[in-house]
Amino acid sequence: MFFLVAAIAGIPQGALADHRWDDDGGRVERYRDGPCRVKEITDRGYYRKVVRCPDGRGKTWRRGEWHRDYREGRCRVRIDASREVFSKERICRGRGDYDH
Template sequence: MKSTLAIVMASALAFPAIALAGDNGKRWSRSEWKEEYRDGPCEVKRESKKGEFKREVKCKDGVGARWRGEWNREFRDGRCFVKQEAKRDEFKEEVKCETGR
């Protein structure tokens, strides 16, 4: 009984870290790729080009949107410049990174 509970707890703690590691590993890669998928009621489009990453999330009629209201935000994340825009039914994120030497 205790070992089963320990396995369940370890899995619950490890899952978010694995999910984030998978996204970050692909997100900042130097290769070109594009993918589209659904996240609940939202459509997600992600694409990467050399030194640039874009993600666009659209939720029909705002259903399932994780953001509140309308806002814009720009900031630096290490060597990258991040631009985010949220509307009632759409979230856009654009990341442009300086190329490494």
């Protein structure tokens, strides 16, 4: 009986996530993490995650407004953060791309 209740209780949590694929193979996921809304976009060589927390409740990043740009191998990473929004974008070049 316990397992039946646990299985039914887990169904609404899985139904809250929204997973969509676009025409060129990209993926968009929307879900909640506590009071925050999360949107993840994944495509070939591109990844972006945006976390929005109303009034900063539930946020896990450090205080204040800040941004950071850095490289990870062939990828460029940019992080922007404020009181309510955290955005991380990662763009990776393919093997045929060159710096100009």
